[in-house]
Amino acid sequence: MSRPEPLISVIIPTYNYAHLLPRALNSVFQQMAEDVELIVVNDGSRDNTGEVLAAYQRQQIQGFRVEHQVNAGAAAARNSGIRLARGRFALLLDADDELLPGALSCLREVLAHNPEAGLVLGAQVSVYPDGRERIRLPTPVTNTHSPCELTRRYLLEKKISISHCCTLFRRDLLLQRPYPESLRTGEDVPVFAYLLVNALVVTTARPLARIHKHSDSLRHNREDEEVVAQRMVREVFAGLPHECQQLRRQYEAQRYLSLFRAAVLGGDREAAKRFYWHALELHPYQALRWSYLRKALRLLGRGTRNRR
Structure with missing residues (x-):
């Protein structure tokens, strides 16, 4: 049976x-x-x-x-x-x-x-x-x-x-x-x-x-990180209704801020700056949140001192 x-x-x-x-x-x-x-x-x-x-x-x-x-x-x-x-x-x-x-x-x-x-x-x-x-x-x-x-x-x-x-x-x-x-x-x-x-x-x-x-989470893997972040944004919003598409730029900015944070932790200053500025262009409100802005200002401050 x-x-x-x-x-x-x-x-x-x-x-x-x-x-x-x-x-x-x-x-x-x-x-x-x-x-x-x-x-x-x-x-x-x-x-x-x-x-x-x-x-x-x-x-x-x-x-x-x-x-x-x-x-x-x-x-x-x-x-x-x-x-x-x-x-x-x-x-x-x-x-x-x-x-x-x-x-x-x-x-x-x-x-x-x-x-x-x-x-x-x-x-x-x-x-x-x-x-x-x-x-x-x-x-x-x-x-x-x-x-x-x-x-x-x-x-x-x-x-x-x-x-x-x-x-x-x-x-x-x-x-x-x-x-x-x-x-x-x-x-x-x-x-x-x-x-x-x-x-x-x-x-x-x-x-x-x-x-x-x-x-040992895979989330710390930075290989092809920017390509993966962009692919993530596409996949997420491909399945969401039209009314949700207004959130796409803010979410993309958030993904770039995650890349920024990972680059800061990894000591990659140039990548960190690039990721932060791109997030700022995408959605200033998201990028200017103090938790991110503080890290960006600290990063820029170190760059100024190093040039001296």
Whole structure:
């Protein structure tokens, strides 16, 4: 007898996380049910991820599937899992994180009370390298806000936070707006922005996942940084309605200010100056915020002293 169509598809993209993957897998297997499926996409791992997955496959766990692909990045792995999934909703769990006990039951209950939900934001437990833990509650989202206001609050004011592992997505919306595979970092931002303005958002204060923070984040990679920033802006606004396009220059300025900050930290004065002036041209209000202006004045001051 075939299994019924699942309600929730848990999708785990993984690359070289064989040593941590069992923790993520076990956190899902402990709460598997007939309306849950688990799909792991092995994105061309070079460690023993394949062996770890083969050992689980030999257990013939119902609802568990593995897909192996040539390394193509996190966005491509997530898209593969979403296309393979059968559930109405998808939860994308990172291979180095874990679901908390009862997370899927909680989501099932939330959906029972909010059948039209397109995005469910839950709380999370952030775990830091030194062992500290902090509970982060989801940001309340008022669905009466206009798409423009929601976009502003998410992209510019950082008042809405969305994270994988503690967020449930309606899968058809993810199929409408796949993760941009041209981005190797920050690929979630265009997707989250799209869903935020196209879905009914509900929240739960119940912590759904433990998210482990690492110091070796790809976000510190400055290779082709300006090209990546421009691509990010294009991808984000390609999926947003016309009324949101008025925010594009301000968001682009913010991306350049992020490049400016990274260049300052990296000691690259010339790049820092160029990034700051470009941000100033794009959106003076954004660039003249004191946190950025202070760094720019300090940078210019050092340049004047050096010329003397």
